[in-house]
Amino acid sequence: MERIALISDIHGNLPAIQSVAQELKVQNIDKVICLGDMIGKGPNSAETLDVCREISDMVIMGNWEKFIGNNPTPGDVNWVEVLGKERLEYIKTLPETIGFYLSGKYVRLFHAHPHDLFKRVFSTSPLEERLEMFEIPKLGREECETCESDIVGYGDIHGAFIETINGGKTLFNTGSIGNACDYLPMASYVILEGNYGSKEPGNFGIQFCRVEYDTIKAANQAFHSNIPQKEAYIQEVKTGVYCIDRNKQ
Ligand SMILES: [Mn+2]
Numbered sequence: 001m002e003r004i005a006l007i008s009d010i011h012g013n014l015p016a017i018q019s020v021a022q023e024l025k026v027q028n029i030d031k032v033i034c035l036g037d038m039i040g041k042g043p044n045s046a047e048t049l050d051v052c053r054e055i056s057d058m059v060i061m062g063n064w065e066k067f068i069g070n071n072p073t074p075g076d077v078n079w080v081e082v083l084g085k086e087r088l089e090y091i092k093t094l095p096e097t098i099g100f101y102l103s104g105k106y107v108r109l110f111h112a113h114p115h116d117l118f119k120r121v122f123s124t125s126p127l128e129e130r131l132e133m134f135e136i137p138k139l140g141r142e143e144c145e146t147c148e149s150d151i152v153g154y155g156d157i158h159g160a161f162i163e164t165i166n167g168g169k170t171l172f173n174t175g176s177i178g179n180a181c182d183y184l185p186m187a188s189y190v191i192l193e194g195n196y197g198s199k200e201p202g203n204f205g206i207q208f209c210r211v212e213y214d215t216i217k218a219a220n221q222a223f224h225s226n227i228p229q230k231e232a233y234i235q236e237v238k239t240g241v242y243c244i245d246r247n248k249q
Pocket of ligand 1: 009037
């Protein structure tokens with residue numbers, strides 16, 4: 001069985017991704033897939049993007065990469081200066097969804113929703129919205145399978161969960177590496193286990209992992225930066241509690 005680490009929503013938090021990169025080295029990981037939102041919110045977007053790119057075998061586009069790729073100077077931050085031209089071009093080229101067989105199940109991974117990078121689905125959303133998550137993506141695809149997904153993994157909401165619904169379909173969220181908002185101020189990621197690429201039914205596993213990192217260091221780096229909504233970000237990093245006055249995850 002292969003072990004595939006899924007990381008998401010790193011959001012410019014360098015101490016968090018550095019701790020996770022160290023942890024992945026001792027976890028016998030065969031493949032790392034990043035589900036996007038490497039940048040934004042935290043103070044070290046460029047360096048964090050570089051680490052994600054270095055440790056990941058595949059990177060999927062998040063809503064921040066989509067938005068900043070199209071609007072590099074939205075007003076509060078000059079992303080041309082923050083990221084530089086090469087990284088800005090890179091984030092525009094990222095695929096929006098990927099898919100593969102794992103022990104006979106068809107797995108799709110994307111940042112937020114199969115049809116819309118900016119649509120947010122929670123564990124508490126209506127059943128019909130959760131079922132939409134298994135539809136064949138209308139977003140850009142790296143694959144051309146004509147089946148609905150059996151297993152869907154996504155990021156975006158910064159809160160890890162798993163649910164088995166409607167005839168054994170599995171929906172899970174990886175949580176966030178750099179901006180966990182599920183009341184636990186630790187990096188959150190998932191290890192998928194199974195026979196990668198195999199259509200033969202077999203055993204598989206989905207493991208939720210939390211990694212300690214230096215939240216005080218992350219808060220201090222934010223304090224000495226000029227990121228927008230600095231106080232809210234620092235509170236979130238220290239407590240793992242989402243500040244409701246912030247409108248973008
Ligand atoms: Mn995010």
